[in-house]
Amino acid sequence: MEVITVKSTAKAQLIDITEEVARKVKGVESGVCFLYVPHTTAGIIINEGADPAVAQDILDLYQRLVPYDYPYRHLEGNSPAHVKASFTGPGLSVLIENGRLMLGTWQRIFLAEYDGPRTRKVYLKVLEG
Amino acid sequence: MEVITVKSTAKAQLIDITEEVARKVKGVESGVCFLYVPHTTAGIIINEGADPAVAQDILDLYQRLVPYDYPYRHLEGNSPAHVKASFTGPGLSVLIENGRLMLGTWQRIFLAEYDGPRTRKVYLKVLEG
Amino acid sequence: MEVITVKSTAKAQLIDITEEVARKVKGVESGVCFLYVPHTTAGIIINEGADPAVAQDILDLYQRLVPYDYPYRHLEGNSPAHVKASFTGPGLSVLIENGRLMLGTWQRIFLAEYDGPRTRKVYLKVLEG
Numbered sequence A, B, C: 001m002e003v004i005t006v007k008s009t010a011k012a013q014l015i016d017i018t019e020e021v022a023r024k025v026k027g028v029e030s031g032v033c034f035l036y037v038p039h040t041t042a043g044i045i046i047n048e049g050a051d052p053a054v055a056q057d058i059l060d061l062y063q064r065l066v067p068y069d070y071p072y073r074h075l076e077g078n079s080p081a082h083v084k085a086s087f088t089g090p091g092l093s094v095l096i097e098n099g100r101l102m103l104g105t106w107q108r109i110f111l112a113e114y115d116g117p118r119t120r121k122v123y124l125k126v127l128e129g
Helices: A018-024 A052-065 A079-088 B018-024 B052-065 B079-088 C018-024 C052-065 C079-088
Strands: A002-007 A013-016 A031-036 A042-048 A091-097 A107-113 A119-128 B002-007 B013-016 B031-036 B042-048 B091-097 B107-113 B119-128 C002-007 C013-016 C031-036 C042-048 C091-097 C107-113 C119-128
Touching: A002 A018, A013 A052, A018 A107, A031 B119, A031 C091, A042 A052, A042 A079, A042 A091, A042 B079, A052 A079, A052 B079, A079 A107, A079 C042, A079 C052, A091 B031, A091 B091, A091 B119, A091 C091, A107 A119, A119 C031, A119 C091, B002 B018, B013 B052, B018 B107, B031 C119, B042 B052, B042 B079, B042 B091, B042 C079, B052 B079, B052 C079, B079 B107, B091 C031, B091 C091, B091 C119, B107 B119, C002 C018, C013 C052, C018 C107, C042 C052, C042 C079, C042 C091, C052 C079, C079 C107, C107 C119
Parallel strands: none
Antiparallel strands: A002 A119, A013 A107, A031 A091, A031 A119, A042 A107, B002 B119, B013 B107, B031 B091, B031 B119, B042 B107, C002 C119, C013 C107, C031 C091, C031 C119, C042 C107
16 A cells, blocks of 8 residues: 655645556556545545646535535534535545556546645555456 | 447436446456546446436436536536536446346446536446455 | 445434444455445445534535425435435445554544435445455
């Protein structure tokens, strides 16, 4: 298992980690790459990375759906981040074929930060096959 | 790795691909089947397929939550599709046991189209074990 | 493949199954643990378990987003549960390293019940590697 460390700089942020993931799976000819964040207010999203406005639109809509101002029961003030993380999920798997991640043309892998700024970890494991 | 090609015929649509998936994993006794769409405005959903009204209700609610008419920053006009795809995620895994996909009685596998009509690809890979 | 049986006692509920999962993967040194619910109105969520208020906030927000009272087409009355299950997804994978589930400090694994009370199954399979 490998670990990628990511520092977020804003409260809500999508941080492109595609290059770090690609580097870690170098040398694997064929298999599945598992990404997993051991956090409850962050997650992994794969979506368009060419236009940064897409990431902003995603975060904007999430904030509209899960408002900061709401009578949450959890008293630490980060319930919206927990709810968003529950939507996103802690992990994803990406196929590896012919020695490369089988991402689509427009797909990038993002750490989704919902309660930053913080230092986050992404676990990465490959099963070959 | 195998590829399933799917043609959507509407802007938003759930297309049942269960039979195609079952055909591709034929002969596998035990393992995990990974499904992955290399697109940023589509995804994979597993839900009820017996009554097509369920798929319609899912798509209706998504459209209510992520409206077409909203001041999105991304100028291509398909931001709602990106947001929906970020909720759905690009992939899923289904267990295989005794030579068959371990889907529940009411579960069907759908390509979730959010920006159609288009021709879409679903990657499929099996790890046996 | 192993099966964990869970009885829910409320309409919407997050039920902590972390200990059952940990027991089933005992003896596995390294690999990936796949969890999968064969249901269309339930799912698997990993989130904070220390304060039960987090689970309540998650379920509250889901209910706010996917109201019980809405002109759904599906006539069985459980469309909100199908929609929530489509957000959550039927499964998740957790890494295993050094003989233990690589959950974060605050992460717990929950069966997410959206149409209870019912008896639910969680399939569990490990691929070692």
